[in-house]
Amino acid sequence: MAGKSGFQRLDKFLSAQLGISRNDAKELIKKRLVTVNGTVGKLYDMKIDPENDKITAEGKEVVYRKHLYIMMNKPQGVVCSTKDGESRTVLELLPPELRRNGLFPAGRLDKDTEGFVFITDDGVLAHNILSPKHHVSKVYFARFEKEAEDSYISAFEKGLEIDGGDVCLPAKIEILDNRHEALITIAEGMYHQIKRMAEAVGNKIVYLKRIRIGGVELDENLALGECREMLHKEIENIYTSFLE
Ligand code: URA
Numbered sequence: 222m223a224g225k226s227g228f229q230r231l232d233k234f235l236s237a238q239l240g241i242s243r244n245d246a247k248e249l250i251k252k253r254l255v256t257v258n259g260t261v262g263k264l265y266d267m268k269i270d271p272e273n274d275k276i277t278a279e280g281k282e283v284v285y286r287k288h289l290y291i292m293m294n295k296p297q298g299v300v301c302s303t304k305d306g307e308s309r310t311v312l313e314l315l316p317p318e319l320r321r322n323g324l325f326p327a328g329r330l331d332k333d334t335e336g337f338v339f340i341t342d343d344g345v346l347a348h349n350i351l352s353p354k355h356h357v358s359k360v361y362f363a364r365f366e367k368e369a370e371d372s373y374i375s376a377f378e379k380g381l382e383i384d385g386g387d388v389c390l391p392a393k394i395e396i397l398d399n400r401h402e403a404l405i406t407i408a409e410g411m412y413h414q415i416k417r418m419a420e421a422v423g424n425k426i427v428y429l430k431r432i433r434i435g436g437v438e439l440d441e442n443l444a445l446g447e448c449r450e451m452l453h454k455e456i457e458n459i460y461t462s463f464l465e
Contacts, residue, residue: 227270227271227272228268228269228270229268229269229271230265230266230267230268230269231246231250231255231257231262231264231265231266231267231268231269231276232246232247232250232265232266233246234269234271234276234283234285235249235250235255235276235278235283236322237321237322237323238283238284238285238286238321239278239283239320239321240317240320240321240322240324246265247265249278249279250262250263250264250265251265254278254279254280255276255277255278256275256276256277257269257274257275257276258274258275259275262276271285272285288341288342288343288346289319289321289324289340289341289342289343289450290339290340290341290343290346290450290451290455290456291315291319291324291339291340291341291448291449291450291451292337292338292339292340292437292439292440292443292448292449292450292451292455293311293314293315293337293338293339293340293443293446293447293448294335294336294337294338294439294440294443294444294445294446294447294448295311295314295330295334295335295336295337295338295445295446296335296445296446297332297333297334297335298332298333299311299313299314299332299446300332301326301328301329301330301338302326302329303324303325303326308332311326311338311340312324312325312326312340314446314448315340315448316448319448319450321342322342323342324340324341324342325340325341325342325347326338326339326340327339327340327341327346327347327350327351328350328351328359328410328434329410330431331413331416331429333429334429334430334431335429335430335431335445336361336362336429336430336431336432336439337431337432337433337434337437337439338431339434339451339459340448346456349460350434350435350459350460351410353409355460356390356408356409357408357434357435357459357460358406358407358408358433358434358435359406359407359408359410359431359433359434359435360404360405360406360431360432360433361404361405361406361407361415361429361430361431361432362402362403362404362429362430362432363402363403363404363405363415363419363426363428363429363430364401364402364426364427364428364429365401365402365403365419365424365425365426365427366401366424366425366426366427367401367423367424367425368400368401369394369396369400369401369402369403369424370422371396372422373394373396373403373422374394374396376421376422377389377391377392377393377394377405377418378391378392378393379391380392381418381421381422382421383411383414383417383418383420383421384417384420384421385417387411387417389407389409389411389414389418390407390408390409391408392405392406392407392408392418393405393406394406404432405418415429416429434459435458435459435460436458436459436460437451437455437458437459
């Protein structure tokens with residue numbers, strides 16, 4: 222993050238923007254592979270203005286972005302945490318150009334759930350999206366073990382009581398023609414929530430994919446495991462709650 226004046230140390234800037242360690246950033250500078258406004262940056266503690274100075278590293282411009290906002294189509298078998306001893310994390314799937322320090326998934330999907338994961342280093346925005354106060358809606362495509370019944374519609378609407386006594390906020394279910402599949406919209410993110418809701422109505426989820434967060438749909442051009450930066454408009458729309 223830039224200091225109060227907006228200026229930053231060159232090594233800190235490179236480390237944050239390129240997702241490399243401060244030592245690796247210093248190494249690049251030492252090897253004369255970094256330029257600042259066309260001249261070789263020699264001092265790693267030199268102060269630069271990220272908004273106005275032109276910085277290159279290894280011949281490529283380092284485009285300054287205060288924060289990154291990434292949409293990922295998470296595959297099964299990958300966990301939504303920053304570190305995990307055993308399983309791969311969503312952060313490990315990021316391509317090198319989208320890696321940087323401080324990124325984390327804002328909201329978790331289970332290891333066996335697919336779909337839209339929002340990854341950012343903007344703690345304020347993430348907090349707002351996750352805050353129960355904001356009721357940001359999430360839409361899931363779900364496949365049930367048994368046929369879904371029409372009674373689910375009013376049960377979901379009323380607010381289901383799930384195991385452990387938690388009562389869900391009103392939710393919406395649209396049962397699809399084959400009756401084993403449905404679109405489910407919830408406005409919170411309790412642990413295993415959809416699976417527990419299915420159990421509360423006597424059914425079981427056999428496949429789950431998040432397809433929308435707030436007003437933003439998962440980009441269908443993203444294959445499982447792929448991601449892309451989000452557009453400005455999408456970042457604004459992610460706040461939308463459409464259950465109220
Ligand atoms: N509900 C679940 O049960 N699992 C998820 O991953 C997301 C919502």
